[in-house]
Amino acid sequence: MTDTTMTIDKTKTDTQPAAPTKAEPDMPPAIKPAAERDPLRARIENFSFYYSNGFQAIKQVDMPILDRKITAIIGPSGCGKSTLLRSLNRMHDLYPGNRYEGKVILEPEGENLIGPEADPVLVRLRVGMVFQKPNPFPKSIYENVAAGLRVRGIKKRAVIDEAVETALRRAAIWDEVKDKLHGSAYDLSGGQQQRLCIARGLAPNPEILLLDEPTSALDPIATAKVEDLVQELSETVTIVIVTHNMQQAARISHRTAFMYLGEAIEFGDTNQIFTNPKHPRTESYITGRYG
Amino acid sequence: MPNSSIPTSAELIQSGFVRRRKWIARGMKTFLFLCAALSVFVTTAIVFVLVRDSWDFFANVPLFDFLFGTMWTPVFANPQFGVLPLLAATLQTAGLAMAIAVPFGLIMAIYLSEYARPAVRETIKPALEMLEAVPTVVYGYFALLVMTPFLQGFVPGLKGINLLVPGIILGIMILPYVVSVSEDAMRAVPNSLREGGYGLGMAKWQVATRIVIPGAFSGITAAFILGMSRAVGETMVLAVAAGQNPNLTWDPREGAATITAYIVQMSLGDVAHGSIAYQSIFAVGLLLFVITLLFNIIGFYLRRRFREAY
Amino acid sequence: MSTTTQGALSAATTNQTAFDAVRKAKQKDILFATGGLVVMALAMTLLLALIGDLVIRGATRIDYGFLTSYPSRLPERAGILSAWVGSLLVMLVTAFLAIPIGIGAGLYLEEYARKGWLSNFIEINVSNLAGVPSIIYGLLALGLFVYGFSLGKTILVAGMTLALLILPIVIVSIREAVRAIPRIIKEGAYGLGADQWQVMWSYIIPAARPGILTGAIVGLSRAIGETAPIITIGALTFIAFLPPAPVTGEFPFISFAWLNDGFTVLPIQMFNWVSRPQAEFHVAAAATGVVLIALTFSLNGIAIWIRYRLRQGYRN
Numbered sequence: 001m002t003d004t005t006m007t008i009d010k011t012k013t014d015t016q017p018a019a020p021t022k023a024e025p026d027m028p029p030a031i032k033p034a035a036e037r038d039p040l041r042a043r044i045e046n047f048s049f050y051y052s053n054g055f056q057a058i059k060q061v062d063m064p065i066l067d068r069k070i071t072a073i074i075g076p077s078g079c080g081k082s083t084l085l086r087s088l089n090r091m092h093d094l095y096p097g098n099r100y101e102g103k104v105i106l107e108p109e110g111e112n113l114i115g116p117e118a119d120p121v122l123v124r125l126r127v128g129m130v131f132q133k134p135n136p137f138p139k140s141i142y143e144n145v146a147a148g149l150r151v152r153g154i155k156k157r158a159v160i161d162e163a164v165e166t167a168l169r170r171a172a173i174w175d176e177v178k179d180k181l182h183g184s185a186y187d188l189s190g191g192q193q194q195r196l197c198i199a200r201g202l203a204p205n206p207e208i209l210l211l212d213e214p215t216s217a218l219d220p221i222a223t224a225k226v227e228d229l230v231q232e233l234s235e236t237v238t239i240v241i242v243t244h245n246m247q248q249a250a251r252i253s254h255r256t257a258f259m260y261l262g263e264a265i266e267f268g269d270t271n272q273i274f275t276n277p278k279h280p281r282t283e284s285y286i287t288g289r290y291g
Numbered sequence: 292m293p294n295s296s297i298p299t300s301a302e303l304i305q306s307g308f309v310r311r312r313k314w315i316a317r318g319m320k321t322f323l324f325l326c327a328a329l330s331v332f333v334t335t336a337i338v339f340v341l342v343r344d345s346w347d348f349f350a351n352v353p354l355f356d357f358l359f360g361t362m363w364t365p366v367f368a369n370p371q372f373g374v375l376p377l378l379a380a381t382l383q384t385a386g387l388a389m390a391i392a393v394p395f396g397l398i399m400a401i402y403l404s405e406y407a408r409p410a411v412r413e414t415i416k417p418a419l420e421m422l423e424a425v426p427t428v429v430y431g432y433f434a435l436l437v438m439t440p441f442l443q444g445f446v447p448g449l450k451g452i453n454l455l456v457p458g459i460i461l462g463i464m465i466l467p468y469v470v471s472v473s474e475d476a477m478r479a480v481p482n483s484l485r486e487g488g489y490g491l492g493m494a495k496w497q498v499a500t501r502i503v504i505p506g507a508f509s510g511i512t513a514a515f516i517l518g519m520s521r522a523v524g525e526t527m528v529l530a531v532a533a534g535q536n537p538n539l540t541w542d543p544r545e546g547a548a549t550i551t552a553y554i555v556q557m558s559l560g561d562v563a564h565g566s567i568a569y570q571s572i573f574a575v576g577l578l579l580f581v582i583t584l585l586f587n588i589i590g591f592y593l594r595r596r597f598r599e600a601y
Numbered sequence: 602m603s604t605t606t607q608g609a610l611s612a613a614t615t616n617q618t619a620f621d622a623v624r625k626a627k628q629k630d631i632l633f634a635t636g637g638l639v640v641m642a643l644a645m646t647l648l649l650a651l652i653g654d655l656v657i658r659g660a661t662r663i664d665y666g667f668l669t670s671y672p673s674r675l676p677e678r679a680g681i682l683s684a685w686v687g688s689l690l691v692m693l694v695t696a697f698l699a700i701p702i703g704i705g706a707g708l709y710l711e712e713y714a715r716k717g718w719l720s721n722f723i724e725i726n727v728s729n730l731a732g733v734p735s736i737i738y739g740l741l742a743l744g745l746f747v748y749g750f751s752l753g754k755t756i757l758v759a760g761m762t763l764a765l766l767i768l769p770i771v772i773v774s775i776r777e778a779v780r781a782i783p784r785i786i787k788e789g790a791y792g793l794g795a796d797q798w799q800v801m802w803s804y805i806i807p808a809a810r811p812g813i814l815t816g817a818i819v820g821l822s823r824a825i826g827e828t829a830p831i832i833t834i835g836a837l838t839f840i841a842f843l844p845p846a847p848v849t850g851e852f853p854f855i856s857f858a859w860l861n862d863g864f865t866v867l868p869i870q871m872f873n874w875v876s877r878p879q880a881e882f883h884v885a886a887a888a889t890g891v892v893l894i895a896l897t898f899s900l901n902g903i904a905i906w907i908r909y910r911l912r913q914g915y916r917n
Contacts, residue, residue, distance in 0.1 A: 094791055096715050122309065125300040125794035135785040138808060148793040150803065152298060153308050159296045197789070204793065205297050316798040323713060326705030330726045330772075333765055337737060340744035395640050402637025415641065417905045422648060424819075424901040426826025428868040429890045432875050433651045436883055466644060492619070494626030496633040517732060524734025526829035527868075531875055551736050551829065558739070558833045564748055576740045580733065587732035591725060 041067040041208060041238040042088075045103040047114075049080075049087050052097025057083040059262040060102070064255075065208065067107075070230065070239045072253030072270065074246055076285065080262040081242045082132075085210050088113065088240065089127040090120035106207070125152070128206030132213045134193035136185035136200075141177050144185045144196055148204035163203050170236075171199035172229045191222020195229060202237070209233070211241040215248065227252050246286055250274045258282045341580055344573035348372075351567055357574065363537035363553075365568045372571060374578060376539040380454060380547035381579075384529060385522035387458025387543060388465055392518050395462075396469035397504075397511070403470065404477035405499045419467040427464070431531030434460040439532065452534035452546030460532070461522050469518040476510020476597050477503050510597035513590045520586035524579060526551035550575045652894065659887030667888060672840070672870065676881030679874075681889055683840040687756070687864035688825060690844060694760020694860070695824050699767050700817050706768070707775030708801055731769035738766045739833025747834055754835040756844060757860040762830050767820035774819065778812020779805060811911045815904040822900035826893055828868040840865040867893050 042065035049058035057080045065071050073081040083092075090113070092098040100114040106126065113123050128148070136144050145164040154160060164181070168174040173195040177188070185196055194214055201209055211230065215223040230239060231252050243249050249256050249270065256273040258266045258281070266273060266282045277283040303309050349357070352372045360373015403412050438456045443449045449456075480503050488498040504511065534546030535556040548556065554572045562569045670680025706727075714720035742762035746752045782805060790804045806813070844862035847855060867889055874886035 089792060091788060091792065094788065119309075119313075121312075121794060121796045122300055122304070124792060125303065128794075129788075129792035131785055131789060131792070133785055135783070135789040137786060137789065137804060147790070147803075149297065151790075151793050151795045151799055152303060153312070154297065163297055200789075200793070203297075205299070312796055312799070316796045319798040319801070320709075320713060323705045323709035326702045327709040327714070327723050329702060330706065330730055330768065331723060333730060333741070333768075334726050336745055337733065337741045340741050340749070341737075344744055395644065398637050398640045399644075402634065402641065406634045406637055418645065420905065421898060421901055422644075424822055424826075424897045425648075425652075426828070426868055426890075426893050426897060428826065428828045428872050428875070429655070429893060432655070432871070432886055432890055435875060436886075437651055437654055463644065463647065492623075494623070495630045497626060499633070520732055521734075524736065526734065526736045527872065530829075531872065551734065554736055554740070555829060555832050558743075558835060573740060573744065576737055580737050583732060583734055583737075584729065587729050588725075590732070591728055 038069060039067040040107045041065050042107060042113075043103070043105045044084075044088075045105065047084075047087070047100070047102035047104060049083055049092070049101070050099040051092075052095065052099075057262050058087070061259075061262075061264040063257055063264055063267055065238060065240060066255060068234060068236065068238055069254040070234045070241060070252055072249035072256045073240065073242045073259060074244070074249045074256060074285075075259035075265075077244060079259040081259050082212055083262075084259070085212050085240060085242045086129075088208070088210055089129050090114070090118075090123045091129070093120040125204070126206060127208045127210060128201035128204070129210040130194070130197050130201050130212065130214050133217045134190055134197050136188070136193050136196055139185065140182045141185050141188070141196060142181040145199050145203050147200060152204055167199040167203035168196075170202050170233065171195045172225070172232070173199060189222070191218050191225060194218060194222065194226055198226070198229065198233075202233070206237070208238045208240060211239060213242055213244060216244065223248075246274075258285060260285070337580065341573050341577040344570050345577045348567065348570035348574040351570075352574075361539050363548075365557075365571050370567065372574075374550075374575060376537040377548060377550045377553055377575060378578075379539055379541070380529075380533065380537075381523055381549040381551070383454050383541070383543055383547075384458040384461055384533060384549060385519055387455065388461035388522040389515065389519055391459055391462025392465050392469045392522075393515055396466055396473060396514070396518070399466070399470045400473040400477055400511075400514075401499050401503070404474045405495060405503060416471070419470060422463075423467045425464075427525065427527040428531065430460050430464055431457075431528045434528050434532035446544065449544045450546055452532065452536075453544050454533055454540075454547060455543040457528045457532040458543065460528050461525055464525065464528070465518040465521050468521060469514045472514035472517060472594070473507070473511045476507035476514065476594075479510065479597055480506040507597060509593040513593035513597070516586050516593065517590040520583045520590065523586070524551065524583050526555060530555040550579045655887050655890050655894070658884055659889070659891040662884050662888035663891060667885075671842075672865075672873075676879055676885055679882070679885050681867065681870055681892065683843060684865050684867045684870035684889070685892070686843055687836075687840070688866040690756050690859055691759045691763065691831075691864065691866055692821055692825060694757060695763040695767065696817065696821055698761060698764035699771050699820060699824075700813070702764070703768055703771030703775055703816065703820070704806065704813060707772045707779060708805065710772070711776045711779040712801065712805065713797070727769050727772055731773070734829075735766055735827055736829040736833060738762055739830030741765070742830060742834045753861065754863060755861045756864045758834055759831055759836060759864065759866070762834060763824040763827060766827060766830060767824050770820040770823060771816045774816025775809065775813055778809035778816070781812070782808045811907050815907050815911075818900050818904040818907075822897045822904070825900070826868055826897050828872055831866055831869055832872070836863075836865055836869050867896075 044061055044063040044065070047058060047061045048056060050056050061084060063071075073084060075081045086092055087100060088104060092100070102114070104113040105111065106113055112118060113127070137147060139147075142164055145167050146160050149160050149163055154163075165174065168177060173192060176192060177196070180187075185193065188196060194217075198209075198211075198214070214230075215226050218226065227248060230241065233239060234254070241249075241253065253270045256268065256270040257264050258273060258277075258279070260281050266277060266279045268278070273282060274286055277286060298306065298308075357372055357374055359375065360371060361375050362371035362373045363376045364371045403415060407415065434456045435452075438460060439449070439451060439453065442456060443451075446455065484502050484506055485498050488502045493501065529549045530552040533549060533552055535548045535552055536546060537553065538545060538547035540547055553575060557568060557572045562572075667680045668685070669682050670678060671683050672681075673679040710720060710723060710727075714723070739762065742758055746758045746761060747754060752758050786804060786808065787800060790800045795803070840863060844859035844864060845856060847857070847859055871886050871889040871893065874882040874889065877883075
């Protein structure tokens, strides 16, 4: 990433003038390979996705996912960013007729997550997910966090106790809930619920954590808390986050991918994408011309 | 920091946990499928049992004599198996029931779907459900011991056992069902259609009769047909109050056994397994099943149509 | 200019006729609404009167002796002990069979079955079974259970028959409950790596519990009043004994001998007494009717209350 400035004034992102470069709309520039110094956690290669009605939502996407970094996927609504994210833990397998093409290679084993022999349940054991709307289970806070452990057949009380506390601490919500662990998760505020859901996702130690617009249903204060949390987490876990909020991507992510109409138009260092986009579409999106 | 006592997916595979879970999931899926398939088995078993025992019956009684014979005397020395008396009584009581349930059901459904305030509707619907919950033998009691003595004061020539009163009671019995199915259909008519009517200056009753009823027509028809099917298959009211004497009559003031009442009567007596009298209850049962099946299938498709239409 | 005057004139007359029409329509509206209310009130009053009559005739007959006596040839000594014990035991069998099978079928149809001819076929089947007259189930049981499997005219057979009878009701109610569970809860569970059965067992079934409960209660309330199929399988109307107790003093303390015993149930006892000529038996019938109605109404009341609570819950 030699061509990126080291720091940028984030407030300037919005007002970045649209440089009217000569457009080359049909041939996006080749997506940059991941920087050599960052180890890979997963590679999305020539990946396409078709919904059961035949609609191709993802078109031959290539994208590296860096280990213990935050990768943000941005783009206008309907561009396929959530669809791509949900492909990474085989959510689409829950509904019949959906079809994947290409590869999602999990490193370092080199296993293809969407290959015919890959079991969707096993994939989800490795790749956790946090959803758009906070979706705690109608159970106690404790049982919500323990859910992923129970799925893995863990029954020892001491192990679960410890894992629940660890996960709640990592999700920065321990202090708020430690006195009411056995109260209903529905008594928490929306922001707390979402952090609880992140704790739930973290508890079983996933290899990758997917966040699907995790703050879209939250107020600004709760959003800030979740953002701080995500940034801290990236020291220990690989995160892929979809967001419709460009500032959010700029604030928290290390790498950003811009998607448009099912294609990955541009991928690169977040600073570079927001300060010096290579593709005119990326540029018009981040400068607010559509989206 | 990540907790090391939590197994990774590789460890889960190695310990056999994943394989075990897979077998459990597969086994449960099979079990659940068998539960669902039981319904198919039940239908098949019904058809099988009815046809098997009717088969022997129709070996002895020609189908033509069965369908068009006017004498039903199964336990006489020279038994006759003409089903018309039973069928006539069945259709008369069901017809009487429809004569009550159709107009009243329609008015009540329109009232509930178009006029009643939500609070009123929320009170009346559970009350209607309660009516549906009254055991049929209790309705039989009402028909025989309450309504008949009462109506004998108004209807000259009304016998103690008759078709009229069970018919009326049957109508009240199926009313809640007819109301709830047709109200569902009316409420499924989109509000945009109603608003179109109001936009033309129609009054409520005009919207109800010119827009809602035509719009919900297939659903309302389904309600009537399914109600009819219930009336035809209802047993206890008729066994108690319509009598058990096969009697080809078109006078509802007289008593006559219906198909269902005949089955009850034969079951109460000691009918030798395998005798022609035993087989005869399966033959009339088959007839009853075919009639109700026909109604149910028509009703099912009409109902599905209004669900798809909006 | 003349066209405008004409327009204004005709507009005025139209206004007049329109005004009349509106007034007429309003009158008809009131007529319609009153008609609806009157019909409703009529039906309700008639039924309340009938039930009131039943209670007045029967309630005084209900006492300790009535509940603890066997049926008798003497109307004043007749009781419903064997009938309510029989009903209870038959319901036990019915609930034990219909609830798990209903849950299984409901889950399969709602969560497992792919849309196709098979699931469509099963669906039509279930809805058709809901409309099959109850007496046909009686014939099925007579031909298949009593004579086909040689199970005899027992509590087990009655329970099985009623279980088949209420299965469609239970299935429909469970499917509705399962359908109402938000998709994001399900996806959340799958997202943790749960397999399909884990999701069913740990999330879907617990979340659908109120719906399962209402379905079971409504189904059982239907079964408890069902008479025709039980008559068809040949339940006896005069039973002056109780089936062997399910709990015994010796090891293994639980006995299933009662399953193979003869029995009678409340609605059959009532039918039997209604059909007798003596008025004293009619009073006993009315008393049994009061017990039956009290049972079914309270069961349905509980179901309606659960559903009401449930709806409040979703609103939050």
